[in-house]
Amino acid sequence: MNPFAEKKSVKAVEDASLALYPGRATALVGESGSGKTTVARMLARIYDPTTGVIRFRGQEVKYKGARVASSLRAYRRHIQMVFQDPFSSLNPVHNVRYHLSRPLRVHGHARSEKEVTEQVLALLRRVSLSPAEQFIEKFPHQLSGGQRQRVAIARALAARPEVVLADEPVSMLDVSIRLDILNLLTRLKDEEQLAFLFITHDIASARYFAEDTLVMYAGQMVEGGPSDDVIQSPRHPYTQLLLSVAPDPDRVQQVINHGNTSVPTRGEIPSLIKPPSGCRFHPRCPHAMPICSQEKPARTEITPGHWTHCFLYDQPGEKPAKQAKIIDAKSVQRAK
Amino acid sequence: MSTQNKNNLLLDVRNMSVDYYAANGAVHAVRDVNLSLKRGEIVGLAGESGSGKSTLAYAIARLLRPPAAITAGQVLYYPSIQEGERRTAFTAALEQANSKITDPVNSPTQSSGVDILKLTPPQLRAFRWNELSIVFQSAMNALNPVMDIGTQIIDVLRAHQPERSVQSCKERARELLKLVGIAPDRLRSYPHELSGGMRQRVIIAIALALKPELIIMDEPTTALDVVVQREILDLISSLCKETGTALIFITHDLSLLLELVDRVAVMYAGKLVEVADRNNFYAHARHPYSYGLMNSFPTLHGPRRKMVGIAGSPPDLRNIPAGCPFHDRCPMAFEACHQVIPALRTPFADAPEQIAACHLYDPKITRTTQMPGPADLGRGYEIQAERSVAR
Ligand SMILES: Nc1ncnc2c1ncn2[C@@H]1O[C@H](COP(=O)(O)OP(=O)(O)OP(=O)(O)O)[C@@H](O)[C@H]1O
Ligand SMILES: Nc1ncnc2c1ncn2[C@@H]1O[C@H](COP(=O)(O)OP(=O)(O)O)[C@@H](O)[C@H]1O
Ligand code: SF4
Ligand code: SF4
Ligand SMILES: [Mg+2]
Ligand SMILES: [Mg+2]
Numbered sequence: 001m002n003p004f005a006e007k008k009s010v011k012a013v014e015d016a017s018l019a020l021y022p023g024r025a026t027a028l029v030g031e032s033g034s035g036k037t038t039v040a041r042m043l044a045r046i047y048d049p050t051t052g053v054i055r056f057r058g059q060e061v062k063y064k065g066a067r068v069a070s071s072l073r074a075y076r077r078h079i080q081m082v083f084q085d086p087f088s089s090l091n092p093v094h095n096v097r098y099h100l101s102r103p104l105r106v107h108g109h110a111r112s113e114k115e116v117t118e119q120v121l122a123l124l125r126r127v128s129l130s131p132a133e134q135f136i137e138k139f140p141h142q143l144s145g146g147q148r149q150r151v152a153i154a155r156a157l158a159a160r161p162e163v164v165l166a167d168e169p170v171s172m173l174d175v176s177i178r179l180d181i182l183n184l185l186t187r188l189k190d191e192e193q194l195a196f197l198f199i200t201h202d203i204a205s206a207r208y209f210a211e212d213t214l215v216m217y218a219g220q221m222v223e224g225g226p227s228d229d230v231i232q233s234p235r236h237p238y239t240q241l242l243l244s245v246a247p248d249p250d251r252v253q254q255v256i257n258h259g260n261t262s263v264p265t266r267g268e269i270p271s272l273i274k275p276p277s278g279c280r281f282h283p284r285c286p287h288a289m290p291i292c293s294q295e296k297p298a299r300t301e302i303t304p305g306h307w308t309h310c311f312l313y314d315q316p317g318e319k320p321a322k323q324a325k326i327i328d329a330k331s332v333q334r335a336k
Numbered sequence: 337m338s339t340q341n342k343n344n345l346l347l348d349v350r351n352m353s354v355d356y357y358a359a360n361g362a363v364h365a366v367r368d369v370n371l372s373l374k375r376g377e378i379v380g381l382a383g384e385s386g387s388g389k390s391t392l393a394y395a396i397a398r399l400l401r402p403p404a405a406i407t408a409g410q411v412l413y414y415p416s417i418q419e420g421e422r423r424t425a426f427t428a429a430l431e432q433a434n435s436k437i438t439d440p441v442n443s444p445t446q447s448s449g450v451d452i453l454k455l456t457p458p459q460l461r462a463f464r465w466n467e468l469s470i471v472f473q474s475a476m477n478a479l480n481p482v483m484d485i486g487t488q489i490i491d492v493l494r495a496h497q498p499e500r501s502v503q504s505c506k507e508r509a510r511e512l513l514k515l516v517g518i519a520p521d522r523l524r525s526y527p528h529e530l531s532g533g534m535r536q537r538v539i540i541a542i543a544l545a546l547k548p549e550l551i552i553m554d555e556p557t558t559a560l561d562v563v564v565q566r567e568i569l570d571l572i573s574s575l576c577k578e579t580g581t582a583l584i585f586i587t588h589d590l591s592l593l594l595e596l597v598d599r600v601a602v603m604y605a606g607k608l609v610e611v612a613d614r615n616n617f618y619a620h621a622r623h624p625y626s627y628g629l630m631n632s633f634p635t636l637h638g639p640r641r642k643m644v645g646i647a648g649s650p651p652d653l654r655n656i657p658a659g660c661p662f663h664d665r666c667p668m669a670f671e672a673c674h675q676v677i678p679a680l681r682t683p684f685a686d687a688p689e690q691i692a693a694c695h696l697y698d699p700k701i702t703r704t705t706q707m708p709g710p711a712d713l714g715r716g717y718e719i720q721a722e723r724s725v726a727r
Contacts, residue, residue, distance in 0.1 A: 032561035144649060145385075174385045175589045176632045179645035186642075201562045204591075208634035208643070231636060245566035247592035248636055252618045255595055 017221070018197075018214060020163055020327040025189055025196035027206035027227065029242065030216035036199045039216070040165045042332050043197065044081050045072060052332030077107055080156035084168035086148035090140040096124070096151055097136045103158035123154040127184060146177035153184065163195045163327055164188075170205065182209050195326050203246050207231045212305075215239045218270055218280040225306030236308045237285045279310070287312060345414050346549060346582050347373040347396070348449060352409030354388075354395050357402075361654040365391040365404070367606040370680075375416070375549065376580040378573075380593040380614075382629065383603035386650055389586045390473065392603070393552045396584075397470050398452060398460060412449030415467065416549065425496065429462035465496050469543040471553040478539060479527040485538050486523030489513075492545050512541040516571060533564035537571065544575065551576075552584045557592070569596055591633045594618055602626045605651050605661035608680065612690035620710055622684065622692040624668050627713040644721035660695065667716030668708065672701045683707070 018039070020026055028036045041047045043054065045061065054061045056078065062071040083089045090099060100120045104110040110119045117136075124132035127150040140148055149169060156164055166185065170178040182205060188194050189209075198210050206213050207227045214224040215236065223236040234240045270276050276283050282292040289311060297309045354366040365388045373379055381389050394400045396411050415427050430450060455463060472478060480488055489509040493500060500508075510520040516537040527535055536556065543551050553572070557565040573596050576583050587593050593600065600617045602610045602625065610623040621627045628646035648665040651657055657664060663673040678693040695701045696708050 031563045146649075175591070176384050176629060176646050179632050179634070179643055182634070183642070183644075202634075204634040204636050207636065207640065228640070242562065243636065245563050246636060247565075247589065247595070249591050249594045249618065249630070249633075250635060250637055252594045252614070256615050256618075 017330050017332075018224075018327075019329070020195040020197055022162065022195050022326050023189060023193040024212065025185075025198050025210035027198045027200060027210035027213045028216055029200055029203055029206050029213060031201060031242070034216045035219040036216055037167055038219075038334055039332075040081065040167050040197060040199055042334055043163075043327065043329060044079050044165055045076060046081075047334055049329075049332035049334050053330045054332060055328040055330075057326060058328075077159055078162045080159050080161040080164050082149075082152050082156050082164060082166040082169045085172050086145050086152055087140075087172070089152050090148055092140050095137055095139050096120075096143075099151060099155050100124075100158050103155060107159050109158070109160060119158075123158055126157060126188075127151070127154045129154070144177075145173050146180060149173060149181055150184065153181075153188075157188070161194070163197070165197045165199075167199045168201070169198075171200065171202065178205065185209060203231060203242060204248075215242065218275055220280055220309070222281065222310070223306075223308040225303075229303060229306040235302055235306075235313055236281075236310050237287050237312075238281050239308075241284070344374045345372060345449075346375045346377070347414070348410075348412040349392075349396060350410040350412065352392065352395060352411070353407045354391050354400065354404055355407050356391075356404050358654070363653045364606050364656060365653055366395060367656075368408075369603075369606075369608050371601055371608060371611070373550070373582050373584065376576070376582055377599065378576055378583045378585060378597045379599045379601060380590075380597035381584055381586045381601050381603060382590050382593055383588065384629075384650055385588055386653070387603040388606040388653075389588075389603055390554050393470065393554055393584065393586055396452070397464070397468055397552060398455070399470070406453060409453070411452040413452050413463075413467070414449045425466050426459070426462045429459045462496075465492060465546045465548065467548050468550045468552065469546070469548045471539055471543050471551065471556050473555045473558070477535075479535055481527050484524050484526050485513075485530070489523075489538070489542055489545060492542055496546055508545070512545055513538075515544065515575065516541045517567075531564075532560055533567065536560060536564075536568055540568070540571065540575070544579070544581070547579065548581065550582045550584070552586070554586045555588070556585075558587070558589075565592070572596065589633070590629050602629065605656055606653055607661065607693065609662070609694070610690070610692040611680070612687065612692075616687040616690050620687075622690065622697060623694050624666050624696070624713055624716070625662050626692075627710065628665075628717060631714070631717065644717050646717075647720055660693075667720035668696055668713065670695070676701070 018026060028039060030036055038047065042049045056075055061075045062068050097117075097120055100123050101110070101116045104116055104119055110116040120136055121132040124130070124135050129135040129147060129150050135147075143151065153169075169185070170181050173181065185196065185198075186209060189196055196210070198206065200206050210227050212225065213227040213230040215222050215230065215238065217238045223230055223234065223239045230239065231243065234243055270280065270283065276293070278291070278293040278295050279285070279297050282288040285292065291311055297311045298314070299307050299309055300313045301307045302313060349369060349371045352366055352369045353364070356363040356365055369392060371379075381392070383389055391400070391404065394404075395406055400406065415424065415430075452463065479485065486506070486509055489512060490502075490505045493505045493508055509523060513520050513522060518534060518537055518541075522530070530538065556572070557568050560568060569592065572583065572585070575581070585593065585597060594614060594617070597614050599611065599613055601608055602623065604625050610617075610621065610626045612621070617626070621630050625646070631643060632645040634643065646665055651661055651664070659675045660666065660669070660673040660678050663669040666673065672695045676695065678695050678698070680691045680693045681698065682688060682691045683697045684690050699705050
């Protein structure tokens, strides 16, 4: 890629590949501006990728050419998003019944008034808002942040999706409520076999909720694999940076014993209008070598399923066996 | 107050209560809070949203506006008055007042301290920024968008030190930017040209401008990215240590608080429920609410396990339940908790500075000398989780 040829376009996401599986969650972590939301929006097809392929249950989802509209409508039914801000994602003039009955009607899951009421109540129970009969008449201002986020989740479930894209669903909530929501999402994932993309900048909650974790930096995926592997033995220097800055009360023991030993972080995420050449992390990387600014590091498999893009690791590893993918996005990109 | 503490004591909040008067009854946002702070000490104030943390901070700074009213209490402040040192603007303002009306209460030479709640408007002006500065929740957006940041820093300096020359103000502004890790040539930048983290650094620079003894920061990093948050926390920590500034750091997120602070104070429903040295708190949080907070965020280490958090939500502060305000959510609650309000006590032989307001640690009420350990509290929460209520 010649950065000068595309001066005006922001490659918000470049060459991102990810797969989601029923009953599993993939966490997408990275600092602000790394392109996490953009990935989710491409998967939800709010944005069209500039290039690349998205497959749903093996079928390519078209975004160019004939029958785009029907292909898209069929796809969107199965994919729902939950957003960060439970205060602005619900309309203050409408009650809970309205918010949940709309998607039921739009997707043709309920027709008569009685059917709608029954299903709305069932949805409220699924997200543990009980007594459901009370919550159904409430307005957003009568709900706490956590309860609003439950309504937002129920609204996503109303379309009967198979995939939920949750963009920082807990970061605006009080710490004590975050865990409740994470436990609710875990139940939906395990018991109802929903596939989740879970965007967060809190690595600890990625480990708590998601089986797999992907780390994104400046629009590129730099490391990925089983959450415990990525978080307990991070390989990419950027993942190591993210972990070193994560709030970690267990570090208190270290501080008590040895004083504050935190390493200073260096620099900021680069502008994506003219991203650094080679490995995009090289200006901030403590291990950067001459090759890092010249070439893009290829993907290296470290242990089965755990991979990274970094010149520090270039021995090939074994290829792991894969489960059937429900979403398979290959090399999707988006320029703005 | 012990004599040993006397010279070190900076702030002593006594029996502070604050109400908000609303149409459907008074909200008792702060209830009989006692909290003291030593010079240079960093205290973390934690608790769920709505527990009264910001209200307490604003009351200390005398920034509350109607419908809020301080219904009781004192905020005793002990200015540093060392022999031979140039008088500060604040002590000068106090002395000026005393020469006219001899008010023994607000004489700085009294070891009883100065009651901030009784300061006259000019005294209060001299107190703010010089002695105490405050960084608000979402402070990043508090900068004036049509003024470059240099002018904004210099304005604060000039307003409080009118005798200072423009040149010297500029010097100090450069110095301050350097202190918070921003290149001094950024003086001419406008807020929109800076990232969120840089704007927060500028706010911290302004808070430090007049070398106050105490800074209050109310959730200063909640709007920031993880990496930037860490940088700001490290910056705050090193600056406070370097300059000997005391800090009250307010947050709902204990996970980031513990690394920073010397002491932790936990608030629930307007009351302090536990105060402890950071190390003791980390090792053994006594109050069931503190224990619940400490176990409500996922961790980076150890085996992955299901966590349960605290059931229910904080009470309506217009209508606080009888007895212990936490009893309807507390997994350890027993009969006494429904009737008797627990007082803050120091029953811990191994941690004399740790205080908690909980009947479990009162042998007169439990009628045993046995006190529950962390494992007992953990088990209580697990049992409770099976019948949890949605929030
Ligand atoms: N509408 C837009 N126009 C131009 N650039 C955009 C737009 N939306 C996003 N970007 C840019 O794309 C990049 C990725 O943004 P994105 O919102 O996907 O990041 P993110 O990882 O979700 O960040 P955050 O953690 O702050 O939500 C950023 O550099 C951002 O400035
Ligand atoms: N301006 C106000 N009018 C009425 N009630 C208020 C006002 N500001 C805060 N409160 C109430 O006071 C209580 C404590 O609020 P606050 O001090 O902001 O808590 P925290 O900072 O711990 O989140 C809450 O119940 C809140 O609803
Ligand atoms: S490729 Fe080079 S610059 Fe990039 S992370 Fe690895 S060592 Fe650092
Ligand atoms: S006093 Fe009772 S209800 Fe309150 S925290 Fe202690 S055990 Fe729980
Ligand atoms: Mg985003
Ligand atoms: Mg607050």
